[in-house]
Amino acid sequence: MGVKVDTNWTYNEIRTVVMENEKLRVVVMPELGAKIWQIVYKPRDKELLWHHPRMTPRKLQLHASYDDHFFGGWDELYPNDETESIGGETFPDHGEIWTLPWHCAIERSDEQEAVLRLWVETPISATRIVKTITLRAGEAKLRFRHAIENKGRRPQPYLWKLHAAMSANESYRIDLPAEEVRMESFGSPRTGRTSYDYAWPYAEGADGSLHDMRQVLPFGSGVSEFQYATKMRAGWCALTDTKDGIGFGLSYDREALPSCWIFASYGGWRELQTVVLEPCTGYPAGLADGVERGTHKTLEPGQTALFDIVATVYDGYRAVEGIDGDGNVTGPEFRSHQTDPMSSRA
DSSP states (O other): OOOEEEEEEEETTEEEEEEEOSSEEEEEETTTTTEEEEEEEGGGTEEOBOBOTTOOOOOOOTTOOTGGGOOBSEEEEOSOSSOEEETTEEEOTTOSTTTSOOEEEEEEESSSEEEEEEEEEOTTTOEEEEEEEEEETTOSEEEEEEEEEEOSSSOEEEOOEEEEEEOOOTTEEEEOOEEEEEEOSOSBOTTSOOSEEEETTEEEOTTSOEEETTBOOOGGGOEEEEEEEEEESSSEEEEEETTTTEEEEEEEOTTTSOEEEEEEEEBOSTTOEEEEEEEESSOOSOHHHHHHHTOSEEEOTTOEEEEEEEEEEEESBSSOSEEOTTOOEESOBOOTTOOOTTOSOO
16 A cells, blocks of 8 residues: 555544555644654554543643643653753743654655654744654554754753653563663552662562563552663664564664653553653753763754654564564564563563
């Protein structure tokens, strides 16, 4: 079928753009922060992104609470995460861009490739952000380029990160090439401990037992966890359904996105079940704190930061050992009789 782009749909009165080829159907919402609302793997009719079971998307005001409007799907955050005052300005919860309406234009649409360009200028940080999404014929990959330009006269401290909320249950596993991970002071983690560092993937619990943090837990566990990798060997992360061998991975330049955050609720936060993959320019959640530590960056006036990401939907793996810069996955192959999702100690 080649590649198709359709701009003639709305969802809850929100304009959408549908990009589609033989393998993927992707729904983008330019009017809601350029959110990616759906990624469907067509050969298996599998939706990869998570959607809130009790809310549907709607247009929002700039300073809306993120947690109270966490519809799901895939957002991006800039220039901050938690609400805080920077340079005399108060920045919204989870940043400026997730509520803003973005402009969009189809740059290319033919049998071989579709290219969608989205852009916005922020009201507080005086930043211009351009996101380009490319879908090619025959590929189960989305290729992204983000360009973030400081149009203002002052240096702008920032973090920029992906925030892809994924569907997940106890048959799923998380893979990432992390060395050190920080368990933050949030929620009720399976270890019974917060605010400590550990060597991925095994975290020591309050009782001295080891917990394999790659294993996604069932809804009934009542667990919620917020952690971030402070040292990564490479730039990728992945979430795999070990029951059917289908997964979702992100690959990117580790120098540009040196940290990967993972938020997970296994029934423990607001009765929700999701894993959120969050490659980021730094850590922690506090922007001012990270600037003081030297772990968050500053965009100088006129400077542009570029980020290239490949999102891959893969089929036929039970775990991931690596994803290269073009989104190609390596790892142990899926076998239908495989019953223990953690039997491969990657």
